[in-house]
Amino acid sequence: MLGSNVPYSSNVLAQAVTLVPLAVGYSAGLLDHFFLAGKFDFFVELDEQNPTQLILLFQNVSADEMVGTFTLYTEIQTECGPRW
Secondary structure: OOOOOOOOOOOHHHHHHHHHHHHHHHOOOOOOOOOOOOOOOOEEOOOOOOOEEEEEEEEHHHHHHHHOOOOOOOOEEEEOEOOO
16 A cells, blocks of 8 residues: 555556556566477487486477577586586
8 A cells, every 4th residue: 555645646546557457467478478488398318328428308399480599507416515
């Protein structure tokens, strides 16, 4: 609730009631477009040439074409703690 010492007119409050939900909806749509549009699958295989290595396969299974690079960051737990 707004403090009584803040001079808001009823017109500004009426606009806020209408515009704030629209802004939230547009923001949610924008986030969905950039972060939820793509669908990806990962496959992990043991490297037959080097059994201490894993092969990670990445596949775009969405209708959108992926342009650019893909970077995978991982953390390995060791006796001394996590290692990047």
